[in-house]
Amino acid sequence: MSRLARPADRIATGSALVARRLGARAAAWVSRGRRTDLTGWRAALGCWLRLALLGFGLYLLWRLIRAVPNLLWLLSFGWVLAAWRAGRPAAEETTEDVLEPSGEEAPAGPDPEAVRTLLRTLMGDASGVHLNTVLAHLQEHGQWEGRTVTDLRVHLEHLGVPHDRGVKVAGVPTWGVRRRDLEAPSPAASEEPSPAPSTAA
Known part of the structure; x- marks a missing residue:
């Protein structure tokens, strides 16, 4: 693997992990909006409200980037940094696989x-x-x-x-x-x- 391909592969792997992590956290946050003291569609109103808030937040972020395009550089840097940390090789992991040793x-x-x-x-x-x-x-x-x-x-x-x-x-x-x-x-x-x-x- 070339010198540039290795870090590129790490960033690509980390990006997938970061995206999955954000998706899982967003889904967990939305699911916590479900009321256990209600039944039927009323119990799910909190989930729909949180989902609407997520959509509104993404819309505001898009409008902010349209108004201040240079903000995209900062967001991109933050994403690449998070992907680099998440995509580190398994040998560098600090959490060992206690469920499935190899x-x-x-x-x-x-x-x-x-x-x-x-x-x-x-x-x-x-x-x-x-x-x-x-x-x-x-x-x-x-x-x-x-x-x-x-x-x-x-x-x-x-x-x-x-x-x-x-x-x-x-x-x-x-x-x-x-x-x-x-x-x-x-x-x-x-x-x-x-x-x-x-x-x-």
Whole structure:
């Protein structure tokens, strides 16, 4: 690969990741507008309002660029910088793939406790985390490309990580993992032999 082709490929890869990340965040923000205390079309009014706000914001940005064309240079620089950072090679990633280890670790399978640690980290101070948030995080770090929430559910089921479809985060219920469920010991830990009882008098 030539000296110019390598950075160009990195920017192209990073641009796709940034676009996917922005799309996922926008979709998550719109979905959080759904009211859980209402039913039918009234429950979705918040989603439509947020979608309209997004469209209006894009329209204002377009008008601003038309009025101040030089602003496009600044926006382009910001995009290229974000794409460069997002497109860094996998060897430079700081987040390891705890769900799907590669190489010689693959036969042993992923570490359930490492997965639980990742889920707790993504929860922050919340009481749970949605699986679409976990999937978006993994894809932002170049992992699980082309996979779905269903794939993630199957993987968590295999690891014995409890999850269900009624987890509420920011008032929105969907597939996710609750913090209280992670407090229980994992099946792997429960299968470990207990220490021998003391024989001391």
